[in-house]
Amino acid sequence: RAEGDPVILEPRPWNQFLGEGVDARPYGFPSEHEAHVRRQDVPWLTADPISSVNFTPLHELDGIITPNGLCFERHHGGIAEVDPAEHRLMINGLVDRQIVLTMQDLMRFPRENHVYFLECAANTGMEWAGSQLNGCQFTHGMIHNVMYTGIPLRLILAEAGVKPSGSWILVEGADASGMTRSIPMEKALDDCLVAFKMNGEALRPEQGYPVRLVVPGWEGNMWIKWLRRIEVGDQPWHHREETSKYTDLLADGRARRFTWEMDAKSVITNPSPQAPITHGPGPTVLTGVAWSGRGTIPRVDVTLDGGINWHDARMSGPSFNKSMHRFYFEFNWDGQPMLLQSRAHDSTGYVQPTKNQLREIRGENSIYHNNGIQTWAVDKDGRAENVEIS
Numbered sequence: 001r002a003e004g005d006p007v008i009l010e011p012r013p014w015n016q017f018l019g020e021g022v023d024a025r026p027y028g029f030p031s032e033h034e035a036h037v038r039r040q041d042v043p044w045l046t047a048d049p050i051s052s053v054n055f056t057p058l059h060e061l062d063g064i065i066t067p068n069g070l071c072f073e074r075h076h077g078g079i080a081e082v083d084p085a086e087h088r089l090m091i092n093g094l095v096d097r098q099i100v101l102t103m104q105d106l107m108r109f110p111r112e113n114h115v116y117f118l119e120c121a122a123n124t125g126m127e128w129a130g131s132q133l134n135g136c137q138f139t140h141g142m143i144h145n146v147m148y149t150g151i152p153l154r155l156i157l158a159e160a161g162v163k164p165s166g167s168w169i170l171v172e173g174a175d176a177s178g179m180t181r182s183i184p185m186e187k188a189l190d191d192c193l194v195a196f197k198m199n200g201e202a203l204r205p206e207q208g209y210p211v212r213l214v215v216p217g218w219e220g221n222m223w224i225k226w227l228r229r230i231e232v233g234d235q236p237w238h239h240r241e242e243t244s245k246y247t248d249l250l251a252d253g254r255a256r257r258f259t260w261e262m263d264a265k266s267v268i269t270n271p272s273p274q275a276p277i278t279h280g281p282g283p284t285v286l287t288g289v290a291w292s293g294r295g296t297i298p299r300v301d302v303t304l305d306g307g308i309n310w311h312d313a314r315m316s317g318p319s320f321n322k323s324m325h326r327f328y329f330e331f332n333w334d335g336q337p338m339l340l341q342s343r344a345h346d347s348t349g350y351v352q353p354t355k356n357q358l359r360e361i362r363g364e365n366s367i368y369h370n371n372g373i374q375t376w377a378v379d380k381d382g383r384a385e386n387v388e389i390s
């Protein structure tokens with residue numbers, strides 16, 4: 001192939017001319033050849049792009065960390081552009097001392113670093129009634145996995161002094177949507193963080209700059225962005241986001257509520273509808289991601305034939321608690337059609353269910369918490385499609 005290959009024989013612009021200097025890109029950005037790697041929304045999903053969502057391009061990523069500029073965004077009142085000099089965090093309610101903290105005050109608390117996934121409870125929600133969106137970006141892209149630097153929430157609550165009757169907190173955002181959620185005190189004191197950095201740099205405005213709440217393993221809606229107030233109370237507040245939204249209506253008319261933990265889930269990112277096999281038969285790399293709100297992912301199974309034969313995928317990269325995990329399965333593709341699936345096992349022993357197993361228990365009214373096994377049908381040309389098999 002190299003014989004007569006012009007990219008070897010003829011000079012390229014990059015070895016003929018000098019490049020830009022070190023002063024050209026003070027805050028760098030990706031190669032222009034990566035312009036197709038982008039968050040994308042689905043315009044018909046929401047009435048407007050302000051209270052809406054876009055999706056992480058999972059099929060373009062590798063490893064476990066989501067680059068900041070590609071983290072999916074979900075906001076109910078648009079991106080709040082908060083001036084950190086005018087931002088305050090108030091702690092009130094059942095506390096010994098009501099306090100108001102500036103960003104400078106926050107920077108004087110001890111901080112920690114942790115990698116966590118954030119998954120919107122509505123991730124894969126459009127697939128409850130059957131396969132709909134053709135690409136893992138759209139079926140599974142309401143997730144990102146980032147290293148946060150933040151202050152353990154328990155230290156901030158201790159500064160205010162929680163009264164013995166304080167058993168819940170209400171967290172409130174500074175954006176125009178009036179986002180509030182109730183969180184039990186046990187979780188608040190356990191592993192929640194008030195984070196100000198993601199992957200080492202300041203939070204992006206769309207992710208809650210200058211501070212957001214991190215609620216490891218729990219549904220993304222509770223991770224309040226632009227965090228401005230924490231009220232301590234003795235019962236949940238039953239606000240909009242925990243009653244009419246983020247509850248799961250069952251077939252018999254009852255609703256599951258306070259379904260905070262994200263169950264174990266996985267998806268094959270390559271091959272997938274947006275990332276077909278283009279090299280023909282032969283050595284092929286299959287990869288994907290898995291995560292659980294209850295721990296780590298020690299094992300992922302992969303099938304090429306719709307579940308007749310399962311194989312152990314190879315886990316690669318760090319295995320952090322409540323973080324995304326990366327798996328690979330290398331195989332020799334014979335050029336025949338395939339039905340690809342992955343199945344996550346988490347450290348509690350829980351095994352990712354099929355979509356039909358979920359529907360048997362939860363009916364078909366739900367939007368939230370769809371962690372069923374995803375199937376991609378690959379044809380003999382390597383094209384992949386979102387399908388369901390029973």
Ligand code: MTE
Nearest residue numbers: 072073074075076120173179220221224225
């Ligand atoms: N916090 C505020 N203040 N306003 C919002 O609209 N959206 C919530 C949550 N926190 C929201 C918010 C929802 S529904 C999700 S899924 C996550 O933020 C999304 O976080 P991300 O935009 O970093 O992906």
